[in-house]
Amino acid sequence: MSWTRAVPVLAVISLVLTWGRTPGVVVVVLLAVVLAGSVLAAVHHAEVVAHRVGEPFGSLVLAVAVTVIEVALIVTLMISGGPETATLARDTVFAALMITTTGIVGLSLMVGARRFHVTLFNAEGSGAALSTVATLAALSLVLPTFTTSEPGPEFSSSQLAFAALASLALYAMFVVTQTVRHRDFFLPVAQAGQQGDSDEHAAPPGNREALVSLALLLVALVAVVGLAKVESPAIEDAVAAAGFPPSFVGVVIAMLVLAPETLAAARAARRGRIQTSLNLAYGSAMASIGLTIPTIAVASIWLDGPLVLGLGPTQLVLLILTVVVSVLTIVPGRATRLQGGVHLVLLAAFLFLAVNP
Known part of the structure; x- marks a missing residue:
């Protein structure tokens, strides 16, 4: 049995043995190693599935799978956490949004530009994804700050519905557009001077x-996701020891x-498949909002306490700046290291302000 098959099984066994307990320092370190191995194994198996079904289905499978499990984790934490978790959904979704649209996009552009100097991608497909992400973010995270039916940055029941x-509806329309109507908008674009991708010419894996x-x-x-939850007490202790605000724990878990x-996304960019990287980034941001908000809306029927979704002033500024910069990056259909660097600086600003709000 290869390590890519053994590690996920070992990780689940470790999760079962440590769930609901407070592990010691040595166990925490071992779990961190298993967690890192699970991440690498997940990437490997995602690439196998992507090679079998082709783009853009491969990136869609990974984005949806991660988001569904992430949403389940958020709901579980909100049910068990009580009123203290009123901002958990907002903080987690916004962290995922910033990490994907600035971090993953910026890293992919930097990695691709380092090899090909100018990265090429499909502006139609990426632009459609970006506009959907921006609309979802505005409807779910911006409007609650300004509505007046409920005090504070909250939706009323009808507004949340x-x-x-x-x-x-937006997420469903995008998936149909990406996979059926205009699939060609989301296929990788050959880079200038690219000799070809060996993965494209290799025989796809069998159905089994x-x-x-x-x-x-x-x-x-x-x-x-489970090990990230198990590690969260250790992360909370480390965050507190560093003097960071408690909300930064959500950022760390989102990054994990x-x-x-x-x-x-980085491996796809290194092979010149920048469009695949953008599909992963914007698809993950879209799924994070488009699946989390409806699930939280249903869960709010039995959740106690308020549900705070509206962003604060600093977060609103970061979101607006990210959307503007992303539009300027995507519209030309080509980008250099500069655009990648700008996105990574925005991620750094988000992380810094999460530490120093």
């Missing part, structure tokens, strides 16, 4: 191998959960 239905990889991908993702997509 509308935001949930609108999010599902692809199904095994799909199952192991889901197992690895469950392990990643999104690690498989980040690595997959």
Whole structure:
């Protein structure tokens, strides 16, 4: 049995043995190693599935799988955490949004430009994805700050229902556009001077191998999210020892959960498949909002306490700046290291202000 098959199984066993307990320092370190191995295994199996089904289905599978498990984790934490978790959904979704649209996009552009100098991608497909992400973010995270039916940055019940239905409708329309109507908009674009991708010419895996990889991908993702939850007390202690605000814990966990997509996007960019990287980044941001908000809307029926979704002033500025910069990056259909660097600086600003709000 290869390590890519053994590690997810080992990770789930470790998760079962440590769930609901407070592990010691040595166990925490070992779990961190298993967590890192699970991330690498998830990326491997995601690439196998992507090679079998082709783009853009491959990136869609990884984005949706990660987000579904992430949403389940958010709901579980909100149910068990009580009123103290009123901002958990907002903080997690916004962190995922910034990490994907600035971090994953910026890293992919930097990696691609380092090899090909100028990265090429499909502006139609990426622009459609970006506009959907911006609309979802505005409906779900910006409007609650300005509505007046409820005190504070909250939606009323009818407003939350509308935001949930609108999010599902937008996400469904985008998936149909990406996979059926205009699939060619989301296929990789050949880079200038690229000699070809060996993965394109290799025979795709068989159905059995692809199904095994799909199952192991889901197992690895469950392990990643679960172990991130198990590690969260240690992360909280480390954050507190560093003097960071408690909300930064959500950022750290979001980064751990999104690690498989980040690595997959960087590897695709290194092979010149920048469009695949952008599909992963914007698809993950879109799924994070489009699936989380409807789920939270249903869960709010039995959740106690308020549900705070509206962003604060600093977060609003970062979101607006990210959307403007992303539009200027995507519209030309080509980018250099400069654009990648600008996105990474925005990620650094988000992380810095999360530490020093």
